[in-house]
Amino acid sequence: MNILKFVLIGFGFISFSLFAGNVVVVNSQNNSEVTTADIKKLYLGKKGAFSNGNKAELATLNSGNGVRETFNSSVLNKSESQYTAYWAKMAFTGRGVPPKEFTSPAEVKAFVGSKPNAIGIIDDSLVDSTVKVVLNF
Amino acid sequence: MLINNFMGDQMKINNILLLMTCGLLSAGATANDKIRLSGFGSLVGGVVVDGDGYWARLPGGAGQYSDGIELQSESRLGIQARYSATDDLSVTGQLMFRGVNDFKPEMEWLYATYNVTPDSSLKVGQMRLPVYHFSDYMDVGVAYPWVRVPSDAYSLAVTNYQGISFDMNFDFDVATSNVRLYAGQQNTDPNDLITTIEQYKTEQLYDSNGNFRGVRGVRTTKEYEELMGIVVDTNYEAFTLRLSYLGGKENFTFYNEGGYPSTPLFGGEWVDTQFFDVSLQYDMDNVLAIVEWNEYDTIYESWFASFAYRMDKWTPYIFYSQFEGTLRFIAPGGVSSGFEDGVSGSPDDDYNSIGIGAKYSLTPYSALKFEILQFNDDGDAAVYIDENQDGKTDSTAFFVSLDFAF
Numbered sequence: 001m002n003i004l005k006f007v008l009i010g011f012g013f014i015s016f017s018l019f020a021g022n023v024v025v026v027n028s029q030n031n032s033e034v035t036t037a038d039i040k041k042l043y044l045g046k047k048g049a050f051s052n053g054n055k056a057e058l059a060t061l062n063s064g065n066g067v068r069e070t071f072n073s074s075v076l077n078k079s080e081s082q083y084t085a086y087w088a089k090m091a092f093t094g095r096g097v098p099p100k101e102f103t104s105p106a107e108v109k110a111f112v113g114s115k116p117n118a119i120g121i122i123d124d125s126l127v128d129s130t131v132k133v134v135l136n137f
Numbered sequence: 138m139l140i141n142n143f144m145g146d147q148m149k150i151n152n153i154l155l156l157m158t159c160g161l162l163s164a165g166a167t168a169n170d171k172i173r174l175s176g177f178g179s180l181v182g183g184v185v186v187d188g189d190g191y192w193a194r195l196p197g198g199a200g201q202y203s204d205g206i207e208l209q210s211e212s213r214l215g216i217q218a219r220y221s222a223t224d225d226l227s228v229t230g231q232l233m234f235r236g237v238n239d240f241k242p243e244m245e246w247l248y249a250t251y252n253v254t255p256d257s258s259l260k261v262g263q264m265r266l267p268v269y270h271f272s273d274y275m276d277v278g279v280a281y282p283w284v285r286v287p288s289d290a291y292s293l294a295v296t297n298y299q300g301i302s303f304d305m306n307f308d309f310d311v312a313t314s315n316v317r318l319y320a321g322q323q324n325t326d327p328n329d330l331i332t333t334i335e336q337y338k339t340e341q342l343y344d345s346n347g348n349f350r351g352v353r354g355v356r357t358t359k360e361y362e363e364l365m366g367i368v369v370d371t372n373y374e375a376f377t378l379r380l381s382y383l384g385g386k387e388n389f390t391f392y393n394e395g396g397y398p399s400t401p402l403f404g405g406e407w408v409d410t411q412f413f414d415v416s417l418q419y420d421m422d423n424v425l426a427i428v429e430w431n432e433y434d435t436i437y438e439s440w441f442a443s444f445a446y447r448m449d450k451w452t453p454y455i456f457y458s459q460f461e462g463t464l465r466f467i468a469p470g471g472v473s474s475g476f477e478d479g480v481s482g483s484p485d486d487d488y489n490s491i492g493i494g495a496k497y498s499l500t501p502y503s504a505l506k507f508e509i510l511q512f513n514d515d516g517d518a519a520v521y522i523d524e525n526q527d528g529k530t531d532s533t534a535f536f537v538s539l540d541f542a543f
């Protein structure tokens with residue numbers, strides 16, 4: 001029994017450390033359903049709106065930021081070079097405007113918290129009542 | 138005079154540098170404002186290892202390599218400005234400085250975009266003709282692995298058009314599609330690509346010792362009207378299937394030296410034209426594979442296939458490309474052997490290329506590329522410089538490029 005408890009706690013700890021860290025957030029007033037597939041489509045410019053029909057305002061971090069790197073590789077499945085090449089292509093062909101880049105997760109949180117249709121990536125320690133978590137990564 | 142010219146060029150270069158610097162500074166200063174400046178460029182160098190020369194037959198006649206180390210023919214710089222008048226209305230302009238035009242600036246695109254909904258937009262102005270998979274960004278070297286998009290399969294003589302375009306995004310849950318409907322027209326006078334092709338095909342000049350000394354000064358024009366096209370670009374997981382159709386009418390006219398514009402040698406008739414293109418791409422983790430095929434109704438068929446493998450900073454690749462024209466006028470042995478029956482003769486233009494190379498990412502916004510390309514000419518007509526005048530213009534060339542975006 002004790003061993004099982006120990007194992008469970010240990011497992012809980014491991015999964016906590018796996019999923020702790022980074023989150024995708026939307027404004028707390030945004031009631032749209034946002035799936036991982038939606039996030040991927042929004043961040044690659046394949047769709048422009050949330051399920052409520054409002055145009056999404058995308059926020060990411062500057063190149064070199066760890067949260068951005070993890071998001072691009074684990075959610076978008078793109079390396080930094082692939083991500084930049086992808087958005088260079090979309091922007092130069094007029095098919096989309098790349099996500100706005102911020103220098104710190106705190107700025108992203110402030111942006112998402114103040115704009116009803118914004119979506120952004122931050123680390124979860126910054127989550128407060130102005131934003132709503134839609135994905136852990 | 139020479140000094141004046143030199144100083145003139147130097148001033149031009151200074152002006153370009155000044156413009157670039159201003160561009161970079163204001164891009165930084167206004168990134169989140171109403172004006173967004175960005176740009177891209179490629180410095181491409183090539184040397185012919187075997188054969189009389191290699192020409193990639195790019196728009197404007199770019200991509201010619203014959204003597205020494207050529208650094209100008211394909212090198213280019215593009216600066217794009219996007220002005221957002223409102224949240225839904227913007228104007229985009231793209232200025233290109235191409236080596237093939239001696240780096241003289243030309244307005245490549247100028248169009249207004251109106252976002253009808255978050256997933257549909259209307260564009261009006263001068264834009265890229267989106268016939269091929271890579272049409273929209275074939276000038277943006279950092280966005281693909283090769284030194285250039287395999288050019289045997291990208292031979293359409295018109296790259297931009299004036300008109301309208303309507304884009305829609307569709308979300309089918311597991312798959313997404315982008316549908317583009319467009320219409321417009323374009324007048325290319327002269328048509329530099331076709332003029333250069335014709336010059337090397339039938340107008341090469343040789344001195345009394347048989348040495349190539351240039352091409353005769355012909356001029357060709359192409360007008361395109363009532364162009365209407367559709368592109369359906371569907372993405373399902375790692376696969377992207379792109380279907381493209383363009384219909385319209387065109388008028389090709391050929392003028393001998395001194396004949397322009399009053400006395401065309403031939404052409405000058407409007408004919409219906411159709412162009413189809415299909416591409417299938419697989420892009421997942423380390424692997425990028427693509428096959429693209431197209432047909433220019435009654436004129437040619439071409440295709441390419443490529444495989445690239447991403448390994449951290451290096452992306453080695455290989456491609457094969459092929460072009461087969463329908464014209465059958467020139468006799469085997471080249472234009473010096475005369476002409477044959479246009480129906481039963483052997484093809485004038487029939488060639489393929491094998492390229493092996495690698496992209497090395499210096500930073501996410503810049504890359505170095507290396508490529509060795511073998512060009513095999515199986516057609517009767519010369520594609521480029523043909524010293525022994527036999528219609529065979531096989532060659533091997535080596536290229537290095539530095540691509541960047543900002």
